[in-house]
Amino acid sequence: MTRLGMVIDTRKCVGCMDCVVACKTENDVPDGHCRDWINQRLEGEMPALRLTITSERCNHCDRPPCVSCCPTGASHVHDYGNVVLVDHDKCIGCKACLASCPYGARFIHPQGYADKCTFCIHRVEQGLEPACVAVCPTHSMYFGDLDDPESEVSRLIASRRHFVLKPDAGTRPRIFYLE
Amino acid sequence: MLELISTRANPMIDPAMHVWGWEIPVYLFLGGWVAGSMVLSGYLMRQDRKPGESCVCDVLPWISLVLISLGMGALFLDLEHKLYVWRMYLTIQPASPMSWGGWILILVYPVLALAALLSIPGDLLGRWPGLARLAERLKTPAARNALGMASILLGVGLGIYTGILLSSLGARPLWASAALGPLFLVSGLSTGAAFAHMIASNPREQSLLLRSDNVFLAVELALIALFLIGLSTSTEVHAEAAGLLLGGPYTAPFWVLVVGMGIVLPLAIQLLMSSHRIAHTIVAPLLVMAGGLALRFVIVSAGQYSHWLTP
Amino acid sequence: MSHRISRRRFLKIAGLGTAAAAASGLSRSARVVAASPKTAAETRSVPTFCDICFWKCNALAHVRDGRLWKVTGHPDDPLSRGRLCPRGTGGIGAHFDPDRLRAPLVRHATRGEEKWVEVTWDEALGQVAERMLKIKAEHGPEAMALFSHGIGGTFFKHTLKAYGSPNIAAPSFAQCRGPRDVGFELTFGEGIGSPERTDIRNARCLVLLGSHLGENMHNTQVQEFAEAIAQGSSIIVADPRFSIAASKAKHYLAVRPGTDLALLLAWINVIVTEELYDADYVAQHGFGFEHFEAAVASYTPEWAYPETGVPAKLIRDSAREMARHRPATLVHPGRHATWYGDDAQRSRAIALLNALLGSWGRKGGFYYPSMMDVPAYPYPAYPKSARGKVDNPDHRYPFASETITTGIREATLSGKPYPVKGWLVYATNLLQAMPNEDETIRAIQNLDLLVVSDVIPSEIAGWADIVLPEATYLERYDELNVEMFREPFVALRQPVVEAPDDQKPNWWIARQLAVKLGLQDYYPWQHIEEYLDFRLKGIGSSLAEMKQKGVLRGPAAPLYFEDGVAPEFYTPSGKIEFFSPQLQQAGFDPVPVYKRPESGPPGSFRLLYGRSPVHSFSRTQSNPILRDAMPENEIWINARVGRRMGLASGDYVRLRNQDGVLSNRIRARVTEAIRPDCVFMVHGFGHTSKGLRSAYGKGASDARLITRYAVDPLMGGTGTNVNFVTIEQEA
Ligand SMILES: Nc1nc2c(c(=O)[nH]1)N[C@H]1C(S)=C(S)[C@@H](COP(=O)(O)OP(=O)(O)OC[C@H]3O[C@@H](n4cnc5c(=O)[nH]c(N)nc54)[C@H](O)[C@@H]3O)O[C@H]1N2
């Protein structure tokens, strides 16, 4: 099985939003909406400060409540890479999935369906990296198969200290942040 | 000091999650009310009564048909992709309460319709021989009982569904409580009972409904306690969520509107009524129903009050 | 099974990042079409180079079904190395910007009222030529000045030189990197240039004073910064604000604004007194080291502490850290160096610190860039101008190595040394770029002619008599990009899509203007394609080839002394001048001397400014994509100050500067990440041009608050970190 996931190096990331802008153009994300975003967490007092920058998006969770709660099956786990996708033509816009996502990763597209990060499946299935990964000027983002111990992402997770977002939500996110 | 900054700005999600407005609480309230009414009228249908004796189970189905249609109307209004609503009925998603809720609603209609048909005096149906024959067949005790049982079962199903719809959305700690399902079910029953004894003309029946409503209200209080204790003693996130109702921004509406005026006060009045210390008044049942509505609004919006940035 | 294949293939290819469809992948992507319609669409890619800033990264512009879709980095580009910065990625917004200028405009009301009539190009350029010839007749050709920024100005410069004026300036000198380059020229005999010759990639220790890489998104700089971080190079950042770069630093020095020279001299003092410097290098290449040694003796870290607010121990530790990694220690020269008016001397101190560490000409320091030798197009000689340049009469600023924008403005105001009657402004928003907006407006009032070529209705365009709307960089050819860099290369900009309305490319405008001025002899070519093809044939390529490739890389030349670069220094002494006789002769400090910066009125905060990663100066606020990423700027206010004032992040405030100028409303960002004696905002917001509907009044403009500036006596740069503001709560 292939389990696609992402590893993001918070040491290198400068929070430049290139990943956000690239997603916008690659996927025609409508004005005033975003599939990915940057969070900054600043701790301490001047001059002893610590800043953690995270480039965030749908975590393509292994236990996705957004899929289980969907009444139409529009939210589904794609057969390649366990990528969580929304089938626009099945979506009735009930917003259960928006309410169920602990990460606020989803939004209602102006055309009425629930939208979010697709891991750029249309690129990945052509052997390309997701647009955000491919654009990152600091090479902070890595993408690959978490089930393949040889993959870059697996090796990074194995070799470096990392964290995931909101582990207590129990969704088993598949985006890992290197410390 | 801790400083959190986010560039995310998605309508309905930021700065605080707000995906559901008035439609869903109203829908959940009406759904619960209908559920309660179906259980009660189902029960009463199965009781044998003297000829000519009136029964709320003659009117409740009619009213329920109206209420459930209003509820579904509200639900439909909330959909963002309305033209695709039929998609719900091309599939059954066992893991999604929304899905089987949709199907339960489909079953509710025929049962309510048949129950309604029962209440129509035969001579009125003269003009529609088909319906008349159907009504005649239903009037047999066996059919009555079966229909009553169906009404009870669907009522319970509908009630539970409106309850666990929210608790199935794992992400919202406030909703992640096993007590929420039963709470909404019982709240639906108390709403149904309150309305029923308000309109009941048959004294024997009225006092039965009144007494049962008091039981429902008492159980509701217990469930609320269970609900809050459960959350507060769970993980930090859940305790924080319970805090929304215990000192947090939703404390006042919850304790004043839901618990105080929606349960305790009417319960007190109705206890006096049932022990015949005061005459029957419609104030108490109206308060109960308002309380049921308030409960849905508070739980839905408090649940959505999400700490959008906590990592 | 098919999963395995496609996974392997994916993993293999993903590294290369080149398109290739795994058999199974294709069948699937057919199924996810719903999720992403574009996979089905017809797409083509056109190589070109970016123009959202002056780094000029090479890119591939992708067109889907005839509509501009996205821009990505050119995989074979030494600058972007296949990855654009966020502004470049959002560059397509320049094409879609709904506020764009659409047709030539002629003013029909008083200046600055932004009232226009649309005219034909023939009429617009006819008027410009007529009035330019009148100015020439009455005041001489030098009375016509050109302000031009960026590669697009090439042909306007050509036309103006042919017309006979030497007065051509860009804000990149006196408002940007001028002091830095002068400071390094005085020390090493060479400037830094752009792209910077900094070997960040190989630095084992990187020192940043300001230079907020990560917010400053000059692409290669940021990419190499990340490489340095990844390698665990030790990073030292001095900044009054906890910048993104500071958050990556081993040593963060929250230096008091304006005291960097004290900090630099203290670092130098430690390295000299503790004899941590590269003695051989200094002995071999240095000039006047003894004088220098004596001059810096008194600048101990203990002396510097009260000046800079940086503890002596931290100064010592960081100095030793630098020495430990020399010569691979890069004290970054910065770029926007026009801070306090002592900037050339501060830059010289930076140069001297680098000299001590022996990093100039060494791996991990400053490399020797090379450039491709692309023959120029043969033009007739330009007419000799009778009078010298107007910006720097009798070399008031002896070391100014380029034309001073603000010098031209001063001459326009005073009429001395001779009157300036016409401004041609290409791709520079002078009202945001030059300090003291009021002086600029008064100068404009003295003009007979103000012509502005822009792509959007900028503030300066609002004051123009005639506005010439240009096609954006994605819609035009341009001059070839041939630049000094790590390795030689030449790059082509070519049209990707058509200009939506009646906008024209700069080469066409400049050429038509020349023709109307009777200067057609200076344009032997009819279409720029001839010009480009001629130059490219000169290096054995051709326009046809470059339209395919976009960029050509030349053979890499040696970069460092160690691999054969001859250590030559074009200073009078032919050596690295620790002590500078030419400065002494001109009456300046031969070794930098620290002077305490003036402090502001009590209760006021020094106004600092900088970059956002998603915007370029004042040119991108109406770009729909970049606006969406950051619609308005914020004013950073220290947390304790904010608490005292009862301010919370998100509250709107207004800033009033020492001269009473009140800013537009701007959101407060109450944060620990800035010193209590200063505030910070991103430059370029607070637009006052009504034409910029989507950016008008969004955030505040630092430029409007910069009424004061300290002129650098060496080179005429305008130090603009010398303004102070008070904060007024917005009711
Ligand atoms: N995204 C983006 N990137 C850009 C540009 C852009 O428009 N957008 N413009 C490009 C151009 S042309 C230039 S010149 C550069 C400019 O970018 P830089 O050369 O990096 O400009 P600086 O003024 O050095 O950097 C501003 C930083 O200096 C700090 N600072 C202010 N005063 C002082 C002081 O007295 N001492 C110290 N140590 N620090 C101080 C500020 O807090 C801020 O963090 O950016 C380039 N890159």
Ligand SMILES: Nc1nc2c(c(=O)[nH]1)N[C@H]1C(S)=C(S)[C@@H](COP(=O)(O)OP(=O)(O)OC[C@H]3O[C@@H](n4cnc5c(=O)[nH]c(N)nc54)[C@H](O)[C@@H]3O)O[C@H]1N2
């Ligand atoms: N207050 C303040 N002043 C500063 C700075 C600061 O940080 N704060 N930074 C300084 C620095 S480092 C620099 S380098 C300068 C930069 O100063 P400028 O180069 O003037 O930068 P902008 O303000 O972006 O103005 C550029 C203008 O050119 C227009 N333009 C963009 N693309 C095109 C095109 O393709 N064709 C034409 N014809 N026009 C185009 C834009 O719309 C905009 O009006 O500013 C300096 N001045």
Ligand code: SF4
């Ligand atoms: S593009 Fe890369 S560096 Fe920039 S914010 Fe995204 S992850 Fe961070």
Ligand code: SF4
């Ligand atoms: S992040 Fe949210 S939307 Fe994405 S899979 Fe997890 S729960 Fe679903």
Ligand code: SF4
């Ligand atoms: S909004 Fe669409 S995708 Fe989300 S749960 Fe409802 S139907 Fe499923």
Ligand code: SF4
């Ligand atoms: S993977 Fe694709 S869709 Fe997801 S955030 Fe990155 S660019 Fe956007």
Ligand code: SF4
């Ligand atoms: S640095 Fe960014 S904006 Fe500047 S040229 Fe490169 S991609 Fe374009």
Ligand SMILES: [Mo]
């Ligand atoms: Mo600059």
